[in-house]
Amino acid sequence: MGVRNRTAPPVQAGGMDFDVLVRGGDVVDGTGAPRTALDVGIAGDRLAAVDRLAGAGAARVIDAGGLVVAPGFIDVHVHSELARLGGPDQLAGVLDGVTTELMSPDGFGWAPLDGERLRQVRDYLHVFYGGHDPAGGRHRTSVAGYLAQFAGRVPGNLVPQAPHLAIRVAAMGWEPGAPDPGQLAAMRAHLAEWLDAGAVGLAAGLEYQPSALSPTAELVELCRVVAAAGGVYATHQRGYGARLAAGCAETFHVARAAGVRAHVSHLAVDEAAAGHLAEAAASGLDVTFDMYPYAAACTHLLMLLPGWAQAGGHEASLARLAGPADRARMRERAAAALGERGEVVLSCVEGGEALADLPEVVR
Numbered sequence: 606m607g608v609r610n611r612t613a614p615p616v617q618a619g620g621m622d623f624d625v626l627v628r629g630g631d632v633v634d635g636t637g638a639p640r641t642a643l644d645v646g647i648a649g650d651r652l653a654a655v656d657r658l659a660g661a662g663a664a665r666v667i668d669a670g671g672l673v674v675a676p677g678f679i680d681v682h683v684h685s686e687l688a689r690l691g692g693p694d695q696l697a698g699v700l701d702g703v704t705t706e707l708m709s710p711d712g713f714g715w716a717p718l719d720g721e722r723l724r725q726v727r728d729y730l731h732v733f734y735g736g737h738d739p740a741g742g743r744h745r746t747s748v749a750g751y752l753a754q755f756a757g758r759v760p761g762n763l764v765p766q767a768p769h770l771a772i773r774v775a776a777m778g779w780e781p782g783a784p785d786p787g788q789l790a791a792m793r794a795h796l797a798e799w800l801d802a803g804a805v806g807l808a809a810g811l812e813y814q815p816s817a818l819s820p821t822a823e824l825v826e827l828c829r830v831v832a833a834a835g836g837v838y839a840t841h842q843r844g845y846g847a848r849l850a851a852g853c854a855e856t857f858h859v860a861r862a863a864g865v866r867a868h869v870s871h872l873a874v875d876e877a878a879a880g881h882l883a884e885a886a887a888s889g890l891d892v893t894f895d896m897y898p899y900a901a902a903c904t905h906l907l908m909l910l911p912g913w914a915q916a917g918g919h920e921a922s923l924a925r926l927a928g929p930a931d932r933a934r935m936r937e938r939a940a941a942a943l944g945e946r947g948e949v950v951l952s953c954v955e956g957g958e959a960l961a962d963l964p965e966v967v968r
Contacts, residue, residue: 622661633674725918789826796827811842845871871895911934
């Protein structure tokens, strides 16, 4: 971004001072400075001047009188990258002023996967991404191939993050426990491929499969690769709410042991969370967070099941649900999880017409 100081002469653009001149608005520049009545001159795809530009000419002049002129918003946690390729939601972000979105929140992603493992992950993530084809019509989703499908096709900017889910499945499927040395080497190689392709760090979802099966030591080893590249570890950590202390403790341990900057996804900041963040900062850790602007959350119903019932992914969970004995084992934990979450609204049900005949409260 090229922003000139207030004393420099206007930039000549295509025979005019600017291509676009946004005139008369109150500029809020994102630095925390008070809003100021300024004009904004744009040359090509760059901000060329933010100043009082009386007398400057432009091919197009936008009257922003009475309005606020601000940089585009950055959305760090929205599962929308495939929707931005086309369809009814393609422009949803930019219509809300969002011009940059981070990919792979919660560690969700598909590269580098192929064949059966790609299908399994696509089915597992269907509740978040719908029927979009993550492979772009190909049978294999390499990192380069996956990212190439976005070039010139999305209305805003997409910033890649390396998806822990896909990296782990590529190296060792849905297996629980620690990776062996060969599997860990494969995970490090896949992560390096993402970082080389422009990923700004590693995203993980430690309450989703198979990342929930990952030991802390695995995360430390991968984050050392991220730290060496100057990246960030963004985590849906292993605990929120009643398990907040344990979740924060693991996140901060990974950050300290790997020497990596950490970002906690969708952290509801109350007095307890603020205390954990302050303690981390006081110890010298570089930790940031994002927070929902509303008192709700959204995920799939599998998250109400105990961890053992979720292990192995979508098909393994459905197989367990089909067995009366396993269902009986799940019932108590699922009821407790439902109680912890409070009111639950089913926002999307595909092929579930039979649910309409169930009573309001199902026991």
